[in-house]
Amino acid sequence: MRRGPWGIRLAGLDRSLISRLPLFQGLTPDEQSEILRSARSSRFAKDAAIFEQETEAHSFFVLVAGHIRVVRTTPDGQQIIARYISEGEIFGVAAALGRTTYPASAVAAVDCVVLAWPNALWPELARRFPAFGATTYRTVGNRLQETQARVVEMSTEQVEQRVAHALLRLANQTGRKTDSGIEIDFPISRQDIAEMTGTTLHTVSRLLSKWEDIGIIVSGRQKVTVRDAHRLVVLAENRSKD
């Protein structure tokens, strides 16, 4: 039996953690254990980088707990948030797509726990556990589609609609129900929302203030709660001319 520093915890605690993840559905408990055996578990403090854009890709990851921000930086230093990773998602899959470097950085939005596998293991894992490979490629397909949808959004929508859409997506994917509405359950600044929607923190601030005035949201420092999702949908869909 494995006795490394993480061995026992991986075999016990963690298997129960991953067995409920979609990525590991369709695998027997034994297979899950075996995949886990080659994984390494790590913690990352808030704002720590799991990996950095343009650096050699050594591993791929599954987020076990927390939230991760995927960020692309332009040559002149501007940042764009490509997406947020939620619990259970696979990320940093450069290996599966034949890349040798990461195309973006991954930063812990809160304290996180991740599992990591060396890239070298990808071909074998994909071959031995086809369901695992297929799920991963499906995820990649979804991301490609989401990213293309975002291009469409940026091309055709006004800033107000884009910000409304972004908030709705965050609320749906990572929202936590509270008595006053759906709260985005990790710290998110005006600047972050601006980097998701291609605008400035000033414009985001103005919009959120306006929406707070009319009771659609409640917001504070690095915190947004959607109080009236329905009216937000109306804003998001509002076609200028149809």
Added chain:
Amino acid sequence: MRRGPWGIRLAGLDRSLISRLPLFQGLTPDEQSEILRSARSSRFAKDAAIFEQETEAHSFFVLVAGHIRVVRTTPDGQQIIARYISEGEIFGVAAALGRTTYPASAVAAVDCVVLAWPNALWPELARRFPAFGATTYRTVGNRLQETQARVVEMSTEQVEQRVAHALLRLANQTGRKTDSGIEIDFPISRQDIAEMTGTTLHTVSRLLSKWEDIGIIVSGRQKVTVRDAHRLVVLAENRSKD
């Protein structure tokens, strides 16, 4: 020997056509022939749809000759050009990504010849010819990255830089050297360029007129020739404030 309507041409003409494509590198001639055997070849006239957004995905394709425009249409009818497909590229790979419908439409920009395989064959082909699968996934990875780069571009650049970038990309990917410069070798309208860059045909027209005045390009009806790529690069890179 196969004697179907396409058999002889596939075994002869077409194998020589595909053997030089990156997608089929790393396969033996016999393997290439075998993959070809399950393909069906078709022609599409200019402006004909190879497949339509949201319809059931039945096949994946390789473009043997011509140019294809991949278009996404919004619910309210606005169109966005997601990308152009050049000779030798695989496209419509919904199957490999676990989708059941096409996320966009593919339209022949000129008369085209494509090879098509039924989606049902994908798993077997990917299993028996791993190099084929790997190349495809690498292509998908590249497209994801390109699409994300486009989001960054739309978020951080002005219209003039985006249009300049788009022209440079077209010139590099599909440009044909002529005595007066690099000509984009399929018909492309101002409207098309607008749909690639998230602006209006009016703004594109104004920019192209300006660039023609100062000798950077020559353009006509559905035709653009880049005469001075270097100065176009300067425009594209022009950071407002660095």
Added chain:
DNA sequence: GGGACAACTTGCGCTTGCGCAAACTCGCGA
């Protein structure tokens, strides 16, 4: 408990580029 810093708010002016409208022109088919 208080200071310092990061996040946020808000006002103002201005530029980019869009919307609309009208005219023009090239190429193709009758």
Added chain:
DNA sequence: TCGCGAGTTTGCGCAAGCGCAAGTTGTCCC
């Protein structure tokens, strides 16, 4: 060959939203 229509050009006015700047507030850490 002529006309029609798609593609293109261009002018004008306007509005979205950005840049800048100054002020405010909430939090964390000492």
